[in-house]
Amino acid sequence: MELEAKGICFRYMSKTAPILNNVDFTLKEGDKLALVGPSGCGKSTLAKILAGYIRPSGGTVLLDGKPLPDQGYSPVQMIYQHPELAVNPRWKMSKIAHECWTPNDELLKDMGIEKEWMSRWPTELSGGELQRFCVVRALGPETRFLICDEITTMLDVITQAQLWQTILDIAEKNKLGMIVVTHNNYLADKVCDRVIKLTDINHI
Template sequence: MTEPFISIRNMTKTFGPASDPVYAVNDVSFDIPKGSITGLVGESGSGKSTLGRSLLRLIEPTSGSTVFDGCDLNSLKAGDLRAMRRRMQMVFQDPVSSLNPRLSVEAIIAEGLVAHGIGSRRTRRDKVASLLEEVGLSADHMRRYPHEFSGGQRQRIGIARALALEPEFIVADESVSALDVSIQAQVLNLLLDLRERRNLTMLFIAHDLSVVDYLCDQVAVMYLGRLMEIGPAADIHERPRHPYTLALNSAIPMPRPGAARNREVLKGDIPSPMSPPSGCVFRTRCAHAREICAAGIPSPVAVSAGHYSHCKRIEAIGEN
């Protein structure tokens, strides 16, 4: 069996004092195969973005490991990590605040090339022109500034910046959530094209299961810092086994308003990470919760090939 391209093991990120930590990400483990797109979904506050940033060490994880193509990122010193950053990049959520308004598009996209001492000024300019064409913009745009572009165009600039160093892995953090639906589709298709042309591996963070079902090969579902379910995208969409995934699926808008459907409506809000529920952290909002759900942290249970659910009922007595 081949080793996964990216292996995340027991990833934990806490904030606050060690004596009273707040868990933003709590003991999360999963693999990302090479050339695939893995979706990471969940409500706001579930820890998705923190996991993505911890994976790349944009923020330092508290514990756990990320093995990238055989290299443990958490063990790297500053110099080695800087060199490794050429192989992994990030596309940020907000296409406005993620671009420096004082820099031209050329300077924004070439910033990584300059930082790593790659190429001459002329070759960098040619590279920027090529990247702009690749993401659906024009080479003439390089002299403009971010405020002169629409939200979708800004996000394309952000994608071009991420591609400048020829990375093998990209974390896209809610990269279409701020865009209109029609523009979302264009950006999603661009990401699919880039995956095919460049053999990219991606972690795509989102809160919309319909988007990840279209884009991703594998989907991981998070809630309050913990992994609830992970499996092939088709299984997560058509045969979810965790009650939280069922609720997320049932919230997807239907193309035919008024069509009959079974809804799993969640009550209340996501609990504060400062005082999470005992046992299964989802149990306080779960319509199927039982006494056993408070007894301990659920272990991952294989429900089909590559499909795991973290549910006490499945773990204990094999219920759906």
């Protein structure tokens, strides 16, 4: 499988300056790519375009040569920096955990999710606890590519390491391609086999 960004261009409003211009790259299954660059250079914007959440003003995102499906479970899943903005605040955690697929007990255990959390509201969990649910939700069996946008920034180092270990084990098992957006060079080196500076491939 292959995820390809071809000539991606983007601007938020017609009068503002473009954020992305003619960005190209390809990610194959099993590839782990770190996407780095200064704050505001467009990493999260590109991540959302790759995951199909926003449409580019120019260019295309192709999955095995075809446009992303616009219905059903997307094989390109994204995890955000702020989990509290990525869950429905009116849903209990058990409903959120089962929103996209049915994770098994082993995965929930590996993610350090306690059974008792299932009956809570999102506001009754810490950011790190909530983020584990967002990670699980994105790891359904149909996921082929996983985009992680600064997903462990709010966690302590031990929890970060545990979470990444579980994600990497699943990525390895399922041959997922991964894009890791981060400001942390250590994490980029540790987790990824390739580093791309957005400013090097963005022709602004």
